[in-house]
Amino acid sequence: MYDGGKIITGLLVFLILVTVPVWFNAATHAQARAPQLKLPEGATACVEPTAEMRATHMELLNRWRNAAVRSDERFFTMPDGKVYEKSLSLTCLKCHDNKEEFCDRCHNYLAVSPYCWDCHVEPKGGRS
Amino acid sequence: MTVDRRGFFKLAGLGALGLAGARSLPVLGNPLPSPSPPESGPPSGVRWGMVVDLRACLHDEGCQDCILACDHAHNIPQLPDRKHEVKWIWKDPYEEVFPMQAHEYLEDALRGHPALAFCNHCNNPPCVRVCPTKATFRREDGLVMMDWHRCIGCRYCIAACPYGSRSFNWVDPRPYIEKIDPEFPTRTRGVVEKCNFCDERLARNEQPACVAACRNGAMTFGNLADPTSTVRLLLKSRYSIRRKPALGTHPEVFYLV
Numbered sequence: 001m002y003d004g005g006k007i008i009t010g011l012l013v014f015l016i017l018v019t020v021p022v023w024f025n026a027a028t029h030a031q032a033r034a035p036q037l038k039l040p041e042g043a044t045a046c047v048e049p050t051a052e053m054r055a056t057h058m059e060l061l062n063r064w065r066n067a068a069v070r071s072d073e074r075f076f077t078m079p080d081g082k083v084y085e086k087s088l089s090l091t092c093l094k095c096h097d098n099k100e101e102f103c104d105r106c107h108n109y110l111a112v113s114p115y116c117w118d119c120h121v122e123p124k125g126g127r128s
Numbered sequence: 129m130t131v132d133r134r135g136f137f138k139l140a141g142l143g144a145l146g147l148a149g150a151r152s153l154p155v156l157g158n159p160l161p162s163p164s165p166p167e168s169g170p171p172s173g174v175r176w177g178m179v180v181d182l183r184a185c186l187h188d189e190g191c192q193d194c195i196l197a198c199d200h201a202h203n204i205p206q207l208p209d210r211k212h213e214v215k216w217i218w219k220d221p222y223e224e225v226f227p228m229q230a231h232e233y234l235e236d237a238l239r240g241h242p243a244l245a246f247c248n249h250c251n252n253p254p255c256v257r258v259c260p261t262k263a264t265f266r267r268e269d270g271l272v273m274m275d276w277h278r279c280i281g282c283r284y285c286i287a288a289c290p291y292g293s294r295s296f297n298w299v300d301p302r303p304y305i306e307k308i309d310p311e312f313p314t315r316t317r318g319v320v321e322k323c324n325f326c327d328e329r330l331a332r333n334e335q336p337a338c339v340a341a342c343r344n345g346a347m348t349f350g351n352l353a354d355p356t357s358t359v360r361l362l363l364k365s366r367y368s369i370r371r372k373p374a375l376g377t378h379p380e381v382f383y384l385v
Contacts, residue, residue, distance in 0.1 A: 069275045072267060074331050089311055118316040119276060121203075121308055 035109040038101035046095075047076075047084060058114070061088065088120050097123040174269040176325055177352035177380040178339075179362045180244050182222075184346035189242060195219070197341030201326065203314045205304035214295040214315075216323040217246040217338055226383075228372055238385070244347075246338075247272060247293040247323035248371060248379030255285035255294065263320075270352070270380055271325050281318035290375050294322045325349075352380060 001007070024030075046053050048060065064086035067073040077083050084091050096102045099122045107114065131139070185191075198204065198217045205214055219242035223230035226243065249272045255264050256272060263278035264285050286294045300317045308314060312328065315321050326336035334340070339347045350359035359382075362368075368382040 121310040
């Protein structure tokens with residue numbers, strides 16, 4: 001091998017540089033911090049349990065939009081008899097009125113950028 | 129055995145017919161289905177329709193109440209470039225709105241005077257037929273609706289609509305909306321839009337915004353399937369026309385002249 005020493009040294013330097021974040025975190029015992037969401041004040045429960053909403057709110061929104069836009073089924077009744085409109089702007093955002101501190105924190109953490117806000121108007125609280 | 133060219137073609141033809149079998153018979157026997165089925169009597173259930181009284185509208189030629197009400201209700205942008213114009217309801221000269229009913233001896237009261245135009249919510253909507261994603265669809269109650277989530281901006285529907293009722297968002301409309309109503313979505317660049325007969329208000333048992341705003345009683349909205357509804361009574365008692373009837377789109381917007 002020509003210049004074997006240089007190549008191997010270079011590879012070692014490269015490996016160390018690439019794995020620096022791993023060493024650094026191991027050394028400082030850092031852990032990924034889950035985003036802290038600001039929950040709406042005054043509301044105690046969402047339309048589904050928190051775990052369910054956290055995992056599948058996007059599917060729920062998809063179902064709602066198809067039901068409301070395509071089938072004109074706009075309302076649903078909760079088990080406790082409360083009636084809600086299937087609407088992002090008129091139902092979800094009435095409680096979750098701060099997009100930056102609720103929607104965005106999680107979406108940024110997970111690096112997803114839903115295009116809801118291209119058309120739907122975000123509530124005043126979250127307007128930047 | 130030798131087969132000459134003529135014999136070969138005969139055998140090949142018979143063979144093809146045999147392979148196609150009985151299924152080929154109805155295709156050969158029947159004419160193609162008509163693209164525009166004729167309307168068969170009044171519908172049942174709910175069938176939304178509109179009646180516009182052109183004379184009542186002309187009493188107040190400069191009035192823009194219905195147009196402004198629609199603009200506010202649906203976050204419609206006012207774009208400076210007319211090529212980018214987005215319109216749901218607008219006024220055009222009578223002979224442009226009714227080219228098939230206009231002629232050179234048209235009465236003065238109508239010639240050159242504005243007539244209201246908006247989506248006709250056709251019974252046989254060509255825009256729905258051409259939409260490749262079913263973003264435009266016809267609801268059971270007759271509303272020709274748009275699902276903006278699905279629109280890919282191909283603009284086939286704009287080409288198909290004979291009434292110019294559809295607009296394309298060439299630019300981001302948000303900066304050009306006077307006052308955004310957060311309860312109704314804006315649209316985004318690359319999406320087609322049109323009058324939706326205020327389906328969001330119908331869901332709350334309200335009249336469409338234009339009808340509610342009209343101070344001359346020129347617009348009446350109601351259920352065409354109900355023989356006792358105001359729209360049906362109006363149509364029964366007065367002569368009405370529709371836009372470009374010969375195209376077979378069967379508009380559900382009627383004009384009293």
